[in-house]
Amino acid sequence: MGLIGQLLNLVFGGGRNVVAETAEVFRENAEAGAEREAGLRTQSMVQYAAEFAPRQRGWFDRWMDGVNRLPRPAMALGTLGLFVAAMVDPIWFAERMQGIALVPEPLWWLLGAIVSFYFGARHQLKGQEFQRSLATTMSRAPKVVDNIAALRNLRADSPGVADTGPDASLALASVVPGNNAALAEWQRVRA
Incomplete structure (x- = not known):
């Protein structure tokens, strides 16, 4: 090579x-x-x-989800049940309330803290969502006011609605008669 x-x-x-x-x-x-x-x-x-990927949930996970959903409805239904019990058997209800009167104050504070923490997070979340939606709605208010004013200016009985302003050609065009097909048809039918 x-x-x-x-x-x-x-x-x-x-x-x-x-x-x-x-x-x-x-x-x-x-x-x-x-x-x-x-x-x-x-x-x-x-x-x-x-x-x-959806993981396989065991019976314990499903059971705990069910348990976590119970407190709110149980408290609401229990309170309604107390009202019914007070009306059905006032003596029985009064005896139970006397027993509740013996509960020490620190235990009431503890119950209040537990209920507050349990419902407080949900209440705070819903409150923040409400505040956010309220702020969004309020931010739209000036635009709504402007739209209402513009719509009111378009009404036939608004003063100056047909004003041509400083446009002279528009003012002249507004007084020149034009072809009106509906009027011509009406005149033809009447004749």
């Missing part, structure tokens, strides 16, 4: 491509980068799917 063949064999021979290997030092191989990106995306999707 000649000198050129040896040079080409040196650069491209032996299963190597010196030009491509040198270029990859400065620029990423697009095909290899795409393969790595595809692998990374596949792994990410597998991880997300594992995190958000």
Whole structure:
């Protein structure tokens, strides 16, 4: 082989491509980068799917969810039951209330704290949502006032509703009679 063949064999021979290997030092191989990106995306999707997959809930989890839903309805229905009991059997109700009168004050404070913490978080969340919706509604008030004023100015009995303002050509055009198809038809029928 000649000198050129040896040079080409040196650069491209032996299963190597010196030009491509040198270029990859400065620029990423697009095909290899795409393969790595595809692998990374596949792994990410597998991880997300594992995190958000519906897990099998046992009987204990379902039972605890049911227990967590009981206090509010139980307290509401219990209070209504006390009103009914007071009307049905006042003596029995008075005896029970006398027993409640013997409960020490620190125990009432503890009960109040428990109920406050239990319902307080929900009350605070709902209160914040209400405040947010109220603020949104109030921020719309100036636009509503402007819209109402604009609509009132469009009424036929509003003063100056047909005023042409400083536009002289509009003022002249408003007094020039135009073709009125309905009036022409009415006149034709009457004649």
